[in-house]
Amino acid sequence: MRHRKAGNKLGRNHSHRRALLRNLVTSVVIEDRVETTVAKAKAVRPLVEKMITLGKRGDIHSRRQAxxxxxxxxxxxxxFATVAPRYGDRQGGYLRIVRTGFRQGDGGEKAMIELLGAEQELGAKQQKRAEAKAKKREELERQLAEQGGNEEGGSEENA
Known part of the structure; x- marks a missing residue:
């Protein structure tokens, strides 16, 4: 009987499960959005909410616990600087779990776990990434054009 045994085991032993959940919580705090399985997303939700509550408290003891x-x-x-102040007037429910389909290899159900209110920040990150990609592409095209010009010029000199 599993009386008073709350939480999912996720097919791992205690230390592996704790490490997995700590890594997921850290990733959610840093990235604002993480794709994982539905079971892991549901298991990590209370832990992320507890961390945000510690961040909202903001004292030194909370910082050490986090x-x-x-x-x-x-x-x-x-x-403490950006995530927790975002939810100053909110009484919980800081996360959204969105099911995103099934994994190709084993058919496991995937989900996106994201912090509410992070859409603007994620949009800015995405735009910045797109600008960097476009700049890199322009640089590459310019280098290819220069190399193409150099090769044609070199063949004329030899002829």
Whole structure:
């Protein structure tokens, strides 16, 4: 009997499951959006909400508790500086789980777990990425044009 045994096992032992959930929480805090399985998304939701509640509290004890759970110092500073103030007047429900289909290899159901209100930030990141990609493409095309011009010029000199 599993009386008073809350939480999903996710097919892992205790230490592996704890490491997996800590990594997922850290990724959600840093990236605002993570794609994973539905079971993992449901398991990580209360942990992320607890971290955001610690961030909203904002005292040194909360910061130390968050630092003990999150993997990187950057995630702790981001939690307290940008993520938690976003939800100052909200009483919970900081996450959205969106089912995104099935995985190609084993058919596992995938889901996107994302922080609410991060759409503007994610849009800005996406735009920045698109601009960097366009700039890189222009640079590559310019280099190819220069190489093409050099090769044609070199063949005329030899002829």
């Amino acid at each position: 630092a003990a759970f999150l993997q990187t110092p950057e995630s702790v500073s981001r939690l």
